[in-house]
Amino acid sequence: MTEQQSPPAPVMAWAERTLGPLAVLRGAAADPSLAHTWHVVRTGDGARHHVKIALNPGAFTRETFAHRHAVPALGPGAAPRLLATSAAHLALIVTALPGTPLDRLRLREATLRTVHWRAGSLLARLHQAGRHTGTAHHDAPTDLTRLADEAARHLDTVSDRLSTDEQKLVLALADRLRFVGRLPLGYIHGGPLGSSLLRSADAQLALRDFESARFAPVVLDFVHLACGPWIAQPPLRTAFFAGYGRTLGPDERLALSCLTALTAARRLAAAHALGDQVAVDTCEAVLDRVNDEVSV
Structure with a gap:
């Protein structure tokens, strides 16, 4: 299985406008059954995030809705925090959790x-x-x-x-x-x-x-x-x-x-x-x- 080492250029540009300069720590597995997810680090302070591209509009809508309306009920640290979304790119930025x-x-x-x-x-x-x-x-x-x-x-x-x-x-x-x-x-x-x-x-x-x-x-x-x-x-x-x-x-x-x-x-x-x-x-x-x- 190969990896896409970086998000597509328009998505990376959007992510850097949102977070600042980024370095990609891990690429996304090119598996059609999985959403593409890249592990990135903000070069200014070392904060780690995930940039995700949903498989389709339905998956994007479900994940966005979940983060906004259900995930907060899990409590602090029990799920990633949603930082930004782009419907145009079907993309989300969430915090990276250790584990x-x-x-x-x-x-x-x-x-x-x-x-x-x-x-x-x-x-x-x-x-x-x-x-x-x-x-x-x-x-x-x-x-x-x-x-x-x-x-x-x-x-x-x-x-x-x-x-x-x-x-x-x-x-x-x-x-x-x-x-x-x-x-x-x-x-x-x-x-x-x-x-x-x-x-x-x-x-x-x-x-x-x-x-x-x-x-x-x-x-x-x-x-x-x-x-x-x-x-x-x-x-x-x-x-x-x-x-x-x-x-x-x-x-x-x-x-x-x-x-x-x-x-x-x-x-x-x-x-x-x-x-x-x-x-x-x-x-x-x-x-x-x-x-x-x-x-x-």
Whole structure:
């Protein structure tokens, strides 16, 4: 994967008009699935910032709205501060936060439990933040139906990489997801929490990257963790929901199991295509766990 070493000239010029002379510390990975983000330092005082270009106008609008209306509820130091936006460039400037992403932490389980407790507390504050319109409240439940439909369509293209039992499990859970009961709604992060949660050297936790933030069923924010660290270390899940302040209701538990299986199936197909046996084993463990949890 290559890097774009500097922002496009018009964006860099805008950033320097806003902040002053800048030096680029790290380029942006040229990955079409990610927003381009450059880590820059202001040469006058060494202050560090991120210059971001959103993938599309919708992502720009979501991240701008999140920073202005929801992120302040997280508290000082718990998220980057938005300094400037340019709709013409779909660009934002935010403060850079120190820390290591959650999915790269190598800590003892007792410490990880504390990290997940704090993550639960942080997500609870976000889910309760932000104002939503009547339209957003009406549209939020359709996220689950859309994901179920996508899973069924996706299965047609990856069926040769899944066993017959795995295909049956995915289709059955996609169908159940369409008829799950009413779920608690809130202002979700919507992105991969493993890379978006940062733990600093002084053990503080912060959340970044709000381009997918929106009003939706809050259970959607738990899927990435359920497909990752919670499989191998179930106490981390317990710690997270202790910090979150409540456990999941029956319909939420069912929805999370369905969403976890659909995500694992998609990742399993990709892992087979890449020949990544570690990822294959992880995804199959997720599907086995869900199969044990849900009677299909």
